[in-house]
Amino acid sequence: MTKLHIIAFDGTAYDIDAENGSTVMENAIKNSVPGIEAECGGACACATCHVYVDEDWTGVVGEPEPMEEDMLDFAFDVRPNSRLSCQIKVRDELDGLVVRVPERQG
């Protein structure tokens, strides 16, 4: 199990045991993290699972693929550390990952 720390906009931290291979979005939904809508169900087609990756983790998590970058155009207050959580697959190296949920999705 890999530990994820998803921090809701109000500051509430959700510490989640996530299975490798699942996505950060799926874990957020499973644990009812407020602010992750995932309207399209994880198809990288809606930009409503936008998160900010903690600065300490951006290197490990990596950059979005071009398709995700395109989709991020539909998100709001996009920052250099913005990612769509449906495109971050949980793996061993992400143990302890911290992501923050923005004030709102689109």
Next chain:
Amino acid sequence: MPDITKTPDATKTDVLIVGAGPVGLFAVFELGLLDLKCHLVDILDRPGGQCAELYPEKPIYDIPGWPLITAQGLVDRLMEQTAPFKPQFTFNRMIAALEKRGDGSFRVTTDDGEVFEAKAVVIAAGGGSFQPKRPPIPGIEAYEGKSVFYSVRRMEDFRGEDLLIVGGGDSALDWTLNLQPVARSVALVHRRAEFRAAPDSVNKMFALHEEEKLRFQIGQVTALSGEGGVLRSATVKGPHGEVDIPCTRLLPFFGLTMKLGPIAEWGLNLHENLIPVDTEKFQTSEPGIFAIGDINTYPGKLKLILSGFHEAALMAQAAKHYISPAERIVFQYTTSSTSLQKKLGVA
């Protein structure tokens, strides 16, 4: 007394289906086998609903008999499957009002005033109607309809205005290019220098920028100034800080999101923006109005396309009974029934 609700130019159909997604399309097939003609109304400009709008290229693995099919592939095959029943479509419209008449039939009006008369109504509206995303700019609501527009119905409305267009897709780029000769000035704001839009449009836009016929600014709009809905300028946060761009019209193109919309005002029982139905008829709290697919809810509901197909089949039986209560429905298989095969045009 004359019936004032009767409009001579109302389009008549047996069943009016709200939403032309996969489940609405399959309802055409099931209702068609029972000799009911359908008219579908959808806010999008083509059939397929979410499958066509959100993820046409994505694979679906849980359609029975199809180990893998793309969302658009499924829509194309449903269109083919329903073609023998000649469904009618009205696109780019949503149903604004719905009214039950004394004889149990329905009068349904679209947002642009087109009227339908139907013997039954099927709501297959999925997550609701697709509507433009509103950017989270504080106070933007006050400008909507006066200075802020999410679509261009008439280009003339923008003549002589100072336009600020936001976005990086085809809508944003196409309107930038089309409105540039009409407007007094055009500024395009996008959060990065790469675009999703067609490369040709992007090149044309950069060429106009070079010629100083429009302004391209990297950044995101964070604030609007003006008063009484009249826009004066927008604040754009870019890589080098904030800039103020004077503008009288703002056109944000941030794609679409789903909203329940006017369905909430039709007097139906709702539960958390879903329509509760029974699992025999898939009927709503109003007899003659059925709800199938993602928009409905019942104990054990799964939001799967295949569940929606099942719901369509059972709903069709109930709708037939609602429309022709005296008629006995003979259950038949398409595999062996000559009469069904005639309807399908294969016998």
